[in-house]
Amino acid sequence: MRFSRLLIPTTKETPNDATLASHIYLIRGGFIQSVGGSGLYNFLPLGKKILDKVRAVVKEELDKAGCQEVSLSFVTPAALWEESGRLEKYGKELLRFKDRKNNDFILGPTHEEMMVNLVRQTIKSYKQLPLNVYQINLKFRDEIRPRFGLMRGREFLMKDAYSFHASTEDMQREFLEMEETYKKIFTRLGLEFRVVDADSGAIGGSGSKEFMVLADSGEDTIVVCESCEYGANIEAAIAQAKVYNTDTEVKTVVMKALYDEGKSVYAGFVLPVDIELQDVKACNAIGANELVECDGTELLDRVVIEESLGEAVDPNNYAANDVTYADISSVCEGDSCASCGGNLRYTKGIEAGHIFQLGTQYSVPLAANFLDENGKAQPMVMGTYGIGVSRLLAGIIEQNHDDKGCIWTKESAPFDLQIIISNIKDEAQVSLGEKLYEIMLAQGVDVLLDERKDRFGAKMKDYELIGVPHAVVIGKKLADGVVEFISRDGMVKEEVSAEAIETLLSERF
């Protein structure tokens, strides 16, 4: 590609609402363009190219694992969401609208119902199972406060896969295979990541893991072990149980717990005095939707005692009708790993993938049944597996950038190589640049030739901003028979004789 022909509106202006490096550089580098500042983005040629490359890696690895790609209707009949019971539960993030016949529709933020509907019409027998189908399609979530560019936009490209099985054991086998497949995808994209245990949240089901791209700017705090593979979202993290005796000072944290249909109860959570309550664990312990603070003087309906306190507290001390034990503690840095005893520490991550063991949560209400070997109807057992494809673009840059711009990884880079002609009035420079460009193209290297009339300084600034992994700079030193080979990561420069550059490039690419 010739730079002079490329639609790549780079700019020095940082968008007003941008705080993250990925947001700033994707806009400044001309990869994406904001549409009215409302969490909607156009992908310009370079952004689209990278999106397609990331998409291709995801697709290749899924296809190798036996998954089959489909493409579902983007507009979803609301009736399907009524059947699953989610239409009411899902709040304003679900975009709802009517067609000209006054029928209700939604734009799906996730497609469990649509995929179950597809499968229940086509699968009748255990002989047709298992099945893993996926799509890589646009999703829409009407975020109240879209921010961080592609990280939390309203419209996003998502890979969502759904597997269907005759038994829980077979679903768990697929879950492990998907975990391995995801590791291959994230590794190929050149990402430093961690697979962590997660809370299953609103989608439900048990057994869920998140794929976290490690980055200081990540919104999620994750707990990792320094000695083994263990990692967990802080909401789901566990540590080696501590031993408490009857002298242990305890506290009771009182919260108002909210349930469906406006119901609420007052719940007390009993913990050692120096341990913080983990809200999500506490919510799960009493099956509540949410906990809100209250003044703490109310009579308690329920009490949950941190399970590691064991006999260190007397449950009869609490006047509530319902006293139970559960893990409700926050894991702290320096706690011991439950798997190996190693030191646990916090780190930050960006959730870019999530895999769930869903069970029959959707197949029962939507009547997605199959006939087993005895001819008996059974609900299909499901797993679901997501990757935020457009979010990955942001994740790659959050992890790989410097104060000048993007540093794309090999499989995500918009080009393999950039050739920069410093001064296009210099015939020798132009002649070498064009020659190398033709040779590289002939060898199948995806190369960008910067042959613009601009100043050399501006071309280098664009190179640093766009972040192609390697460049050849043909400049003044060509008069002495020397060109420069640059690696974008660290801006490492190597002087190479003009005669040797062709061989060097042929070796490297």
Ligand SMILES: [Zn+2]
């Ligand atoms: Zn460990």
